[in-house]
Amino acid sequence: MTFSIFPKAKSPILARCRDDYVTKMRHRYAPYYHALEAQKGTNIKLDGRDMIMLSSNDYLGLSFHPKVIEAGREALLKWGTSTTGARPSNGSRRYHLELEEKLAVFLGREACHVHSAGYLSCMSAIASFAQKGDVILADKNIHSCLWDGIRLSNASVERFSHNNPDDLRTVLTTLNTPAPKFVVVEGVYSMEGHICRLPEITEIAEAHDCFTILDDAHGFGVLGREGRGTIDHFGLNEGVDVVCGSLSKALASTGGFVAGSRDVIEYLRSHSKQTIFSAALCPSQAAVAIASLEVMQTEPEHHERLWSNTRKYRAMLKHLGLDLWESETPAVPIVLGSKERVYPFWKALLDKGIFTVMSIAPAVPAGKDLIRTAISAMHTDEQLERIAEAMAYAVKKL
Numbered sequence: 469m470t471f472s473i474f475p476k477a478k479s480p481i482l483a484r485c486r487d488d489y490v491t492k493m494r495h496r497y498a499p500y501y502h503a504l505e506a507q508k509g510t511n512i513k514l515d516g517r518d519m520i521m522l523s524s525n526d527y528l529g530l531s532f533h534p535k536v537i538e539a540g541r542e543a544l545l546k547w548g549t550s551t552t553g554a555r556p557s558n559g560s561r562r563y564h565l566e567l568e569e570k571l572a573v574f575l576g577r578e579a580c581h582v583h584s585a586g587y588l589s590c591m592s593a594i595a596s597f598a599q600k601g602d603v604i605l606a607d608k609n610i611h612s613c614l615w616d617g618i619r620l621s622n623a624s625v626e627r628f629s630h631n632n633p634d635d636l637r638t639v640l641t642t643l644n645t646p647a648p649k650f651v652v653v654e655g656v657y658s659m660e661g662h663i664c665r666l667p668e669i670t671e672i673a674e675a676h677d678c679f680t681i682l683d684d685a686h687g688f689g690v691l692g693r694e695g696r697g698t699i700d701h702f703g704l705n706e707g708v709d710v711v712c713g714s715l716s717k718a719l720a721s722t723g724g725f726v727a728g729s730r731d732v733i734e735y736l737r738s739h740s741k742q743t744i745f746s747a748a749l750c751p752s753q754a755a756v757a758i759a760s761l762e763v764m765q766t767e768p769e770h771h772e773r774l775w776s777n778t779r780k781y782r783a784m785l786k787h788l789g790l791d792l793w794e795s796e797t798p799a800v801p802i803v804l805g806s807k808e809r810v811y812p813f814w815k816a817l818l819d820k821g822i823f824t825v826m827s828i829a830p831a832v833p834a835g836k837d838l839i840r841t842a843i844s845a846m847h848t849d850e851q852l853e854r855i856a857e858a859m860a861y862a863v864k865k866l
C-alpha cells in the first residue's frame with residue numbers, strides 16, 4: 469500500500485460520522501438505546517433498578533402470554549431458527565401461508581403477505597404499487613417507513629394537513645390531474661394517538677378515484693371488534709384498497725403484513741423488492757403472531773383491560789393538567805413543547821422508576837416536543853398508582 473499526503477476520498481464521510489451533532493447530543497444526554505437487563509411484562513430492570521415500562525407497543529400484553537411463548541418455542545424446535553432465504557426462492561414455508569390466511573380472514577381481505585419487519589411491509593405497500601407519473605397524497609404526519617416507500621416509488625407527492633379531510637379535498641381539487649392517485653394514511657397515528665378520520669377520507673378518495681393505503685400498525689389489536697383495526701372500528705366495508713401493519717405491536721411478535729385483494733397481493737409478490745430480496749419471516753416470529761391472533765379472538769379480557777387502563781391513565785394525566793394532544797387511544801403523548809422541558813420531565817420519570825421515550829423536533833412538529841407513552845393491558849393498578857406519583861413529581865420539576 470502506498471502512503472499519500474493527500475486526504476483520502478472517504479475521509480469527509482468519516483469526519484461526518486465523527487463530528488455529527490445529533491450523535492454527540494445523544495451520547496451527552498443518553499436518552500436512547502438503553503439496554504434493559506431483564507424484563508417480565510411491564511416490569512423491567514435497568515442499571516440494577518426495578519422499573520415500569522411505559523413506552524412499549526405491547527398493547528395487549530401478549531409478549532409474556534404462556535400460549536404465545538409456547539407457540540414460539542415449538543416452532544423453533546420444529547422449523548429451526550431461520551428460513552435463511554427469501555420467499556420466492558428457498559424461504560417459503562407452510563407457516564407463512566397459515567399466518568397469511570388467518571390474517572386475511574381476520575381483516576376481511578382476500579389475501580395477505582407477511583415480511584420480517586413492519587417497516588418493510590409498509591414501505592412495500594406503497595413502493596410496489598406506485599410508480600413515476602403517479603401522484604401520492606399523504607397525511608403530513610405519516611410514519612418514516614411510508615415516506616421511504618413514497619420516495620422509492622418515484623411518484624410525485626402532495627402532503628395534506630394532518631387528519632384533515634377538507635384539506636385533502638382541496639389538494640385533490642386543485643391538482644385536477646388524470647394521473648393515477650393514491651391516498652396514504654395511518655389508522656392510529658403512533659406519536660399523536662389520533663384515530664384517522666377514515667370515513668370522510670375514504671369518501672373523498674373514492675370520489676377522486678384514489679387507491680387508498682392504510683397503515684394500521686397501531687390500530688390493529690387496539691380498535692374494532694376483537695382488535696380488527698380502524699376499518700372495523702368505523703364499520704367500513706369499502707374504501708381502503710391496501711391495509712399494512714406490524715406484527716411487533718399488539719401481536720407481540722416481529723414482522724409486518726400487507727393485506728388486500730388477491731390481484732393486488734399477487735402483484736406485490738411479483739414486484740416488491742422488500743419481498744423478493746429479503747429473507748422471509750422466521751418460524752418463531754410467525755408462530756407467535758398466529759398464537760397471538762388466536763388469543764385476541766378467544767380471550768377478550770386483554771382488550772377490555774387495555775381500554776380500562778387507558779381510561780384510568782388518561783384521566784390521571786388530565787387531572788395533572790398535562791397536554792395529551794387529544795389522543796384517543798392507548799398511545800398517549802405528553803406534549804411539553806420544547807426539548808428544554810422534555811428532557812427534565814423524562815429524567816424525573818426515569819429517576820422515579822418509569823421508563824418512557826422522548827421525541828423532539830424534527831421527529832415531531834416544532835412546538836410539539838413530547839414524551840411518548842403507551843399503555844398496556846399488562847399494567848396493574850399498583851403500577852398505575854406508581855406512574856401517577858411519578859407524573860406528579862415530574863410536573864413539579866417543570
Ligand SMILES: Cc1ncc(COP(=O)(O)O)c(C=O)c1O
Nearest residue numbers: 585586587590611658685714716
Ligand atoms: C405507523 C407505523 N408503521 C410501521 C411501523 C414499522 O413497524 P416495525 O417496528 O414492526 O418495523 C411502525 C413502527 O414503529 C409504526 O409506528
